[in-house]
Amino acid sequence: MNKKMIVYGWIVFMFIALVNPHPGLSMQVTNSLRIDGFGMQGYYITSKNNYLGPNDTQGTFNFNALNLVMKADVDPHFRVWLKLFAYSDIKDAVEVTWAFGEYYLNDRLQIRIGKVKMPLGIYSEIGGVYPILPTSILPLIYLDTANLSPDELKGISFTGRLNQRNLKLTYDLFGGRSGGDIDTATHLQVENLVGSRVWILSPEDNLKLGLSYFRGLIVSPQSLANIGLSHYQVSLEYRYLSHFNLRSEYALHQEENGNASVGYYVEMTYQINDAWLPVLRYDLFYPLRGKDNLITDYQKETVAGLNYRISDFLTWKGEFHFVQGAALLDSEVPNPSPEENWNIFITTVTFLF
Amino acid sequence: MKKTVLYLLFMLAMFPGPALPTGDEEIVIIVSPENRRNKILDAELKSIYLGEKKEWEDGKGIIPVDLDEADPLREKFDITYLNKSLSSLKYYWVQQIFTGRGVPPLELKNEQLVKEYVASHPGSIAYIHARNLDATIRKVQITGDR
Numbered sequence: 001m002n003k004k005m006i007v008y009g010w011i012v013f014m015f016i017a018l019v020n021p022h023p024g025l026s027m028q029v030t031n032s033l034r035i036d037g038f039g040m041q042g043y044y045i046t047s048k049n050n051y052l053g054p055n056d057t058q059g060t061f062n063f064n065a066l067n068l069v070m071k072a073d074v075d076p077h078f079r080v081w082l083k084l085f086a087y088s089d090i091k092d093a094v095e096v097t098w099a100f101g102e103y104y105l106n107d108r109l110q111i112r113i114g115k116v117k118m119p120l121g122i123y124s125e126i127g128g129v130y131p132i133l134p135t136s137i138l139p140l141i142y143l144d145t146a147n148l149s150p151d152e153l154k155g156i157s158f159t160g161r162l163n164q165r166n167l168k169l170t171y172d173l174f175g176g177r178s179g180g181d182i183d184t185a186t187h188l189q190v191e192n193l194v195g196s197r198v199w200i201l202s203p204e205d206n207l208k209l210g211l212s213y214f215r216g217l218i219v220s221p222q223s224l225a226n227i228g229l230s231h232y233q234v235s236l237e238y239r240y241l242s243h244f245n246l247r248s249e250y251a252l253h254q255e256e257n258g259n260a261s262v263g264y265y266v267e268m269t270y271q272i273n274d275a276w277l278p279v280l281r282y283d284l285f286y287p288l289r290g291k292d293n294l295i296t297d298y299q300k301e302t303v304a305g306l307n308y309r310i311s312d313f314l315t316w317k318g319e320f321h322f323v324q325g326a327a328l329l330d331s332e333v334p335n336p337s338p339e340e341n342w343n344i345f346i347t348t349v350t351f352l353f
Numbered sequence: 354m355k356k357t358v359l360y361l362l363f364m365l366a367m368f369p370g371p372a373l374p375t376g377d378e379e380i381v382i383i384v385s386p387e388n389r390r391n392k393i394l395d396a397e398l399k400s401i402y403l404g405e406k407k408e409w410e411d412g413k414g415i416i417p418v419d420l421d422e423a424d425p426l427r428e429k430f431d432i433t434y435l436n437k438s439l440s441s442l443k444y445y446w447v448q449q450i451f452t453g454r455g456v457p458p459l460e461l462k463n464e465q466l467v468k469e470y471v472a473s474h475p476g477s478i479a480y481i482h483a484r485n486l487d488a489t490i491r492k493v494q495i496t497g498d499r
């Protein structure tokens with residue numbers, strides 16, 4: 001998708017938003033068809049290394065996204081979901097993020113068939129949903145350049161909720177292969193992919209413990225043999241009095257050739273009032289566990305950000321990333337001599353309708 | 354740097370949170386007269402309004418009904434029964450929608466419309482002020498620790 005199409009897309013979005021009598025809500029097209037959408041336009045600048053584009057040090061607006069979600073209720077037990085995602089960071093693209101049919105058996109079991117987002121940890125599913133992300137750039141373990149997990153899965157998944165006395169449990173079991181074209185995709189490509197995610201919730205939902213796991217075979221156009229991998233992720237989310245949130249995750253990604261990547265982060269947000277939400281995060285990632293000799297062997301970030309909700313459907317975000325190390329610079333972006341200490345500043349406006 | 358971060362976190366934790374709404378008038382939970390339930394657990398009510406529980410015991414679909422966001426009773430219900438503020442609920446539903454997990458309850462403008470809807474939809478459930486109860490709908494008792 002070229003820049004003209006993104007501009008046209010924004011015009012269409014703004015038009016729909018203006019004619020929508022309830023901005024901030026969805027469009028219920030018919031009793032069985034509902035459309036939701038959001039847009040994001042960002043500006044970022046890096047102090048030294050190129051992060052997303054060739055001239056980051058001068059700043060760029062080449063960071064935006066448009067999303068549409070459509071839900072059609074075919075019958076009381078079967079619905080179809082589709083999400084379209086148009087974005088522009090390193091390159092302009094439009095993709096079907098997910099599209100699946102969901103059969104609702106009961107509250108304990110729903111079956112999804114099609115293309116779904118990988119249910120992994122806290123942010124894998126909501127990674128592109130900018131209006132609800134506390135920061136515009138996700139924790140390092142979720143970045144495409146970290147290459148820890150595929151973005152989506154083509155196959156089948158089972159999901160549901162079980163209540164046991166004072167504890168609630170939600171689960172996802174999934175199997176299939178990651179989507180995309182292995183010759184062109186930048187995301188990790190995995191076959192024979194099976195995995196699960198379990199969330200254990202306290203009675204008031206203020207404490208959540210998540211365990212995610214998947215394994216499969218990494219598909220690489222360069223290698224003759226596929227490489228087996230196992231991925232483990234532990235997630236913790238704590239909410240205090242509905243305004244203080246603590247999130248933390250640890251991810252370990254092991255390949256059968258002995259390589260292992262590891263990363264973790266701690267993130268805190270505080271809802272001061274309906275409008276203001278500051279965020280702080282400490283984040284660390286090693287592409288090869290136990291190796292930190294070069295500046296490309298690790299990346300550490302301290303992130304300080306602020307969200308301001310201008311209205312129900314308009315939110316502004318600003319964030320500083322104080323970065324040490326350069327492990328996650330994109331190989332498609334030229335960085336002949338990366339610097340160890342550098343900063344990223346990002347500001348975005350998200351629009352929800 | 355770490356000390357600064359810790360200091361900021363401490364200051365944030367000390368900052369007072371959003372104010373809770375006040376108001377003493379009783380909220381009642383209502384269903385259609387065709388619905389056989391007399392009692393409902395508060396945890397069950399929360400699951401219904403968060404889209405986690407979608408069916409009654411007889412297999413009929415549950416249709417939770419909300420009042421408009423501008424109605425003060427909505428905020429009181431959200432905090433009393435769902436233990437969530439309006440803004441955190443919005444966050445929750447955006448998350449649900451854009452991950453293909455669910456959509457928020459039907460929203461109606463006022464209590465009269467809510468009563469009419471519940472009276473004509475056997476699977477529906479809603480909340481109104483106690484003073485607005487009448488014979489077209491039925492009150493269910495909320496049980497459990499709250």
